[in-house]
Amino acid sequence: VLGTRLAVDLGHVRLLISLFLLTASSVATAAPAVTVSDAPTSRPWSLLVEGGLLVPVPSNSQTLRGTVGLAGSRLLLGERLELELGLRLGLSHISTDIAASARAGFRFSLGPLQLTPGARLGYVAMHVSKAALGTLWTGALLINPGFDLSLGLTRYLELRARLLSVSAYYNDQWVLSWEPSVGAGWRF
């Protein structure tokens, strides 16, 4: 990939933000039944396993990544706050990365779906290897606003998806990437 340009990236982010706000607004208008999640408080913890892509915007490169995380939730000011600690491993043809992050969000019910808008903060260490050019280690702060969708399959198992998820990486410069993922959570 020869290059990315952040103005374009930010344009995409703004579009995504607009879509999200529109979605949230539509939900508020058309589905007044949005309530604080009624997920069983008897199982406040979740063990998460996710897989997905990291696609710098605009770019053709892709990084496969897998995440394991531990999430806990509790009621806060009448709404369900979910906190998550995650460890992510990414792999592409030129780089491997490992990221540690923490995420906070409020979980809402939307019919059978659970919607958890929030933000993730973390640090990612990246190892890049380019044939005939060399290798290097680098790192960046990770900021990932977005919302998770989850669908309970059983009392213990839920499907999770993060589609409109854009991460911002910062290390003296910003790089944005689209990071869709799907996974599963085991509640206990």
Add this chain to the structure above:
Amino acid sequence: MHRLSLLWIAVAVCSCVEPLDLRLPIALVPDPALSAAQVQVVEEAAESWNVEVGTRLSVSRSSTATQQVPILLSDMTCAFANGVTSLVDALEVKICSLEANDLKRFHQVTLHELGHVVNIRGHADDPLAVMSAQSGEEKRFVTEDHQLFREANPTFKEQDGCDIARRIGTSLSRPVLVQAAGGRTIAIWAEATRLRFTQLAFETAKPSGAAGSIPTPTASASWIRPLASADGFTVSWVEGSRIFRAAVTLPAGKVVGPKELALPQVVRKIDFEREVTDLSTAAVGQDLYLALTTKDARGALHLLRFEALSGTSRSFAPPQIDEAWGQLVTLGGALHLVLRQQLGLRVDRLAPDGVVLESLPLSVQAPIRDDDTVQAQVIEGALVVASRLAKDPIRLYRVVRESSGLRLDKKVIVQLPGHVGHTLLSMAGTPCGLGLGVNQATETQMDVFVTVLDPTNLKVNRAWKRLSPPDRTQSFQPWLAARHCRFLAVWRDLHAWDKELEVRSRCF
């Protein structure tokens, strides 16, 4: 709902820099960590854009320009892309520091990112384009790059119209220019079943005015050779082992012909594609003359004469000179032959039937070698002959015709800088100066350099200047034309599958 909005609006706030004003200079400030060679790569990429679209990019570590763009190396960029042009808060280019380890790749990445610096926001679909986001291919400027630039900068006009490049078509053989009647400059090139021609505006290199096509009856044309005529131009060309001629009147663009020239049997046996090294034409009266140099076992110069309108062959002696090559020119209405033989270089004034009326030796030179080159042009009433043997300097001879006969007026040696190659490709002259096009051949590319000489004393009065963009892996066979202090060149990309035809207008 209100809470959600607050959460996201905080993320949405961002300031992005305004597009740069391309009418003003833009200083590229290289990372202090860049080596001299890497800075030179940035300079070449900047010059490529300048030549290509007329921008004013320059590289400076201490510029006072109001528009400055840092060109920085970045480790983090490597994890996401080869290069990033950031428009957040301040415009800056960050290139993966690993890419700088390979100058060729560094050039490609820098060239692409500079496209974003000159306000191109998106990417090209053509994977070969400079502005393609895909990696792994040799990038070069293609039409889509120019379209993206124009869309990004709709009101931008090239800097003084001084460095302009346009692609006006594709050519299956070397395109040519002719300065035809009425001061019109015409580009001629070959498509599959026809020759196409168009008038070019010298200042803008834009096709404008007369245009048309000439059918090529049997195959695509090669060895296109134009001549100015009283009411337009004539053009001769090769199809297989046959030669045709047509005349075009201007400005109507009316075509008369094509007419096949009746070649003698010995010439019809020549494999033009493999054996011919030079073909020149001259017109005197109603006759058309051809000088055909071949590189068969010993090399030979074939001299041919035809009745121009009918194409019938006429007597001319000698029809063949062995171990020689040369070019025909018309000086003062008379036919002249610049002849290179084992014994040296000379100019012969010929009668219509080929009899040598007088001969002027120019030099006694070493035996002919394959890489010798010679160009002859009539410029400002004098015949200028440029000759180069192997990697020697270029020797220039200015020959004038006086009542007493031919006289060698000037003889100079033009030293070439080390980076300039040894093949003399084309020559054009104006009252401003004489332009010489030579190439620089490397393993991967041939560049074209031009200098400007005083037409009377033949002294170099302009530094050698690169005419071709420095970033392309391709070969050029330029055909130059000149007016005032501006040179117009056409060439095709020999490596591109579509043989893209480019016209470049550059002033000196």
